Amino acid sequence: MKMTNDKLLFNAAGYIAVTVFSVLCLLxxxxxxxxxxTSETYIIQNGYTxxxxxxxxxAYRLALKNPAAILKSYGLTIFVTAVGTALSVFLCTMTGYVxxxxxxxWRNKISFYLFFTMLFNGGxxxxxxxxxxxxxxxxxxxxxxxxxxxxxxxxxxxxxxMRGIPYEMTExxxxxxAGDFHIFISIILPVSKPVVATIGLFTALMYWNDWFAxxxxxxxxxxxxxxxxxxxxxxxxxALRMVMDKAGIVVDTLPVESMKMALTVxxxxxxxxxxxxxxxxxVKGLTIGSVKG
Amino acid sequence: xxxxxxxxxxxxxFFREFRKSKMLILMALPxxxxxFVFSYLPMGGIVLAFKQFRYAEGIFGSPWIGxxxxxxxxxxxxxxxxxxxxLFYNFLFIVANTFLQIALAVFLSEMIGKWxxxxxxxxxxxxxxxxxxxxxxxxxxxxxxxxxxxxxxLGFFGAEPLDIYNNPSYWPWILVLFNAWKGVGYxxxxxxxxxxxxDSEMYEAAxxxxxxxxxxxxxxxxxxxxxxxxxxxxxxxxGIFRGDxxxxxxxxxxxxxxxERTDIIDTFVYRALTQTxxxxxAAAVGFYQSVMCFIFILLTNWIVKRVQEDYALF
Numbered sequence: 254m255k256m257t258n259d260k261l262l263f264n265a266a267g268y269i270a271v272t273v274f275s276v277l278c279l280l281x282x283x284x285x286x287x288x289x290x291t292s293e294t295y296i297i298q299n300g301y302t303x304x305x306x307x308x309x310x311x312a313y314r315l316a317l318k319n320p321a322a323i324l325k326s327y328g329l330t331i332f333v334t335a336v337g338t339a340l341s342v343f344l345c346t347m348t349g350y351v352x353x354x355x356x357x358x359w360r361n362k363i364s365f366y367l368f369f370t371m372l373f374n375g376g377x378x379x380x381x382x383x384x385x386x387x388x389x390x391x392x393x394x395x396x397x398x399x400x401x402x403x404x405x406x407x408x409x410x411x412x413x414x415m416r417g418i419p420y421e422m423t424e425x426x427x428x429x430x431a432g433d434f435h436i437f438i439s440i441i442l443p444v445s446k447p448v449v450a451t452i453g454l455f456t457a458l459m460y461w462n463d464w465f466a467x468x469x470x471x472x473x474x475x476x477x478x479x480x481x482x483x484x485x486x487x488x489x490x491x492a493l494r495m496v497m498d499k500a501g502i503v504v505d506t507l508p509v510e511s512m513k514m515a516l517t518v519x520x521x522x523x524x525x526x527x528x529x530x531x532x533x534x535x536v537k538g539l540t541i542g543s544v545k546g
Numbered sequence: 547x548x549x550x551x552x553x554x555x556x557x558x559x560f561f562r563e564f565r566k567s568k569m570l571i572l573m574a575l576p577x578x579x580x581x582f583v584f585s586y587l588p589m590g591g592i593v594l595a596f597k598q599f600r601y602a603e604g605i606f607g608s609p610w611i612g613x614x615x616x617x618x619x620x621x622x623x624x625x626x627x628x629x630x631x632x633l634f635y636n637f638l639f640i641v642a643n644t645f646l647q648i649a650l651a652v653f654l655s656e657m658i659g660k661w662x663x664x665x666x667x668x669x670x671x672x673x674x675x676x677x678x679x680x681x682x683x684x685x686x687x688x689x690x691x692x693x694x695x696x697x698x699x700l701g702f703f704g705a706e707p708l709d710i711y712n713n714p715s716y717w718p719w720i721l722v723l724f725n726a727w728k729g730v731g732y733x734x735x736x737x738x739x740x741x742x743x744x745d746s747e748m749y750e751a752a753x754x755x756x757x758x759x760x761x762x763x764x765x766x767x768x769x770x771x772x773x774x775x776x777x778x779x780x781x782x783x784x785g786i787f788r789g790d791x792x793x794x795x796x797x798x799x800x801x802x803x804x805x806e807r808t809d810i811i812d813t814f815v816y817r818a819l820t821q822t823x824x825x826x827x828a829a830a831v832g833f834y835q836s837v838m839c840f841i842f843i844l845l846t847n848w849i850v851k852r853v854q855e856d857y858a859l860f
Contacts, residue, residue: 259758267653268662274650275666278673278727281684284695288687300698301687348577351570358563363574368860370585373840376832377815378825379591380584382605388583403580433569462677465791469820480679487683488799510693517683521676528675532668539732540739 282525289313289515293508301514312508312515319500323519325475326482329394333478334460337398342453345404346445349411350437355420364412367405381469396470397478398460407452414448415441451538454531461524483520487513592836594829608826615830624814625831629787632810636786638718639725644779646726647733648771652763654734655741667738671731678792681724685797689720714807717798721808725793736778737771744770773856780850784843787835791816811835 280303288301292309299306317323348367352360374380380400390396418441426436442449467481474496477485485492493512494504564571595615597608619625650670654663673681688696689710697707710716744766752762789810798808800817811831818828847860 257758259760263653263759264657267657268659271650271653271657271662271666271670274646274730275669278669278731281688281727282672284687285684288695296693300693300701301690301695302698303695344576344580347573351574354570357567357570359567359571363578367577367581370581372843373589374585374836375588375590375592376829376836377812378594378819378829378832379588379605381819382591382594382825383584383588386601386604400584403577403584405581408577433567434573437573458675464677464679480677483683484679484796487686513683514687517680521680524675525672528672529668532671532675536667536671536735539735540742 285514285517289511289518291511293511296510301510309511312511313519315497315502315508316512316515316519318502321500322474322482322496326477326479329397329476330461330479333394333397334457337402337460338453338457340398341402341404341407341456342449344402345407345452346411346442346449347437348403349408350415350441351433352408353412353415354423354433367408371405384470391470392473392476393470394476397463397466397476400466401459401463404452404456407456410452411445411448415445418444447538447541450534451541454535454538458535479520483516487516591829592833594826595833596830597826599825599829611826615827616834619827619830619834625834627806628809628811628814628831631808632789632812633786635718635721635810636782636789638722639729639790640779640782640786642722642726643729643733644775644782646730647737648768648775650730650734651737651741651771652767654738655767656759656763667731667735670734673728674732676728678728678796681728681793682796682799685720685724711801712803714804717804717808721793721797724797725790728793733778737774740771740774741767776850776854780846784846785839786842787811787838789813 284301284303287303287305288296289312290305290308290310291302292307292311295302295307351357352364352367354360384396384400385391390399422440422444423436426440427433431440462480463478464480464484467476467478468484471477471481474485486496487493490509493509494507497507498504591605594605594608596610596612597605598611598614599605599608616625654667657663686694688694689708691697691707691709691711694710696710700707708716710720748766749762752766757765789812791812794808794810794813795816798804798813812835815828815831815835818824818831822828
């Protein structure tokens with residue numbers, strides 16, 4: 254490929270722009286990690302730094318000394334993510350399949366019934382009152398994954414994808430006497446791996462990162478999911494002191510500033526670690542979804 | 547007799563389809579029920595906007611006060627302020643993010659250096675992966691008055707420290723920056739996918755005809771991503787009355803100093819719901835938001851339909 258002047262200028266501009274933005278994306282993570290490894294005294298005197306100064310693992314040592322609270326939160330979050338994702342993906346793909354079955358007379362009505370909720374809803378207040386006062390889900394694990402089980406967007410994605418599956422596959426199975434559910438499970442699902450993987454990944458990420466449900470519905474610390482746990486602890490010195498006190502750690506000279514960063518790293522760590530391995534599946538999923546429009 | 551038989555025929559058709567598609571109906575039932583409970587039932591709770599809610603009496607026992615809640619909200623100027631902020635910020639977000647997403651996608655699609663492109667794309671997509679709680683922690687790390695990295699850096703150069711959390715004028719910039727930081731990687735991938743699907747023969751033909759890279763971008767790439775641009779922008783404008791609660795709540799929290807400049811509809815409703823007893827008012831603002839969103843989606847869809855039918859949502 255010939256390098257002409259216009260290409261040179263374009264690549265130069267591109268390299269600058271892309272490098273700047275990419276570095277900006279990476280920098281904050283480095284900042285947080287470095288700050289978590291810097292001693293509290295250095296932070297008090299000089300503030301958070303890009304390169305760890307006066308390196309100290311004290312923040313981590315204290316945060317992990319009695320890891321009960323963190324482990325509990327991890328366990329709960331993994332549970333909610335696993336169960337929520339499995340249920341949500343199962344229900345959304347099943348519904349998506351039903352809605353693209355050309356021989357189902359009611360599919361358009363049901364599609365509209367579902368789609369309308371994307372245009373209009375009752376707002377936060379009625380939803381909150383329903384869940385707290387009428388469904389009595391406050392401070393239950395169900396509040397963490399049940400309200401967001403059905404994503405109409407995902408159902409429509411699945412419906413669009415499955416329209417590309419030849420109807421002959423369903424038809425011939427029906428002729429052989431197979432039931433609709435059986436057809437869905439053993440014939441349709443295996444050829445729908447791309448869309449199932451896509452909504453699975455995005456749903457899992459949503460559940461893993463969720464803190465809004467906890468903010469609204471949870472006051473019991475045993476039911477704090479990871480992000481909310483971090484929000485409560487890193488956001489309030491008082492809360493941090495209380496948890497440390499309960500864990501049997503002397504709180505008078507708690508390295509609060511470095512601990513905030515250490516907790517951030519502890520909570521984010523695994524997902525950042527997983528990121529290089531899973532990110533291309535997210536990208537692939539987005540690519541398929543967007544090309545189909 | 548004729549009228550009866552038409553109704554009877556319809557009813558028989560109904561039961562016939564029901565019997566035939568029993569399994570399919572059963573399979574769709576969980577979603578139908580869930581949506582009924584969590585999306586349609588709350589719509590009934592909209593009556594709260596017209597009542598003065600008392601917990602003891604529940605939704606249906608509380609007294610009606612008609613448009614009182616709305617009157618108070620609009621006359622006090624609160625509704626206008628949060629509306630203004632919501633629209634203002636969303637508009638900035640759409641413009642800034644779209645520009646960056648398209649620019650970066652165009653660069654990545656044409657630049658040389660496969661490894662560079664792969665690594666930077668991964669880096670730019672990374673912020674999408676974390677929650678706003680983490681971003682709030684990052685913002686704290688940067689902007690805290692006593693210990694923040696920004697003030698340390700300023701101090702290093704001998705400049706005065708900035709009290710970011712007490713100064714509303716910085717925050718439009720900060721919010722746009724952080725919103726872009728977190729969202730551009732995602733949108734860039736979508737635009738990149740659209741660019742990649744453009745027929746490469748067109749580029750080759752243009753290059754043979756003597757077009758330089760800037761001309762090729764202007765005449766092939768940009769028109770090629772127009773459908774994607776229209777759909778994404780249409781969706782964004784349709785949601786212009788809905789703010790990103792996570793962004794505003796995690797970065798700003800309950801900061802009274804910044805409130806007038808940064809309070810959006812969503813944070814207002816949340817605060818009214820959880821910190822005051824003005825449930826009816828909170829419901830009124832929520833209803834107002836839902837109605838405006840609905841109108842806007844219909845409006846933008848109608849406009850796009852008139853311009854280019856296939857680009858419309860429905």
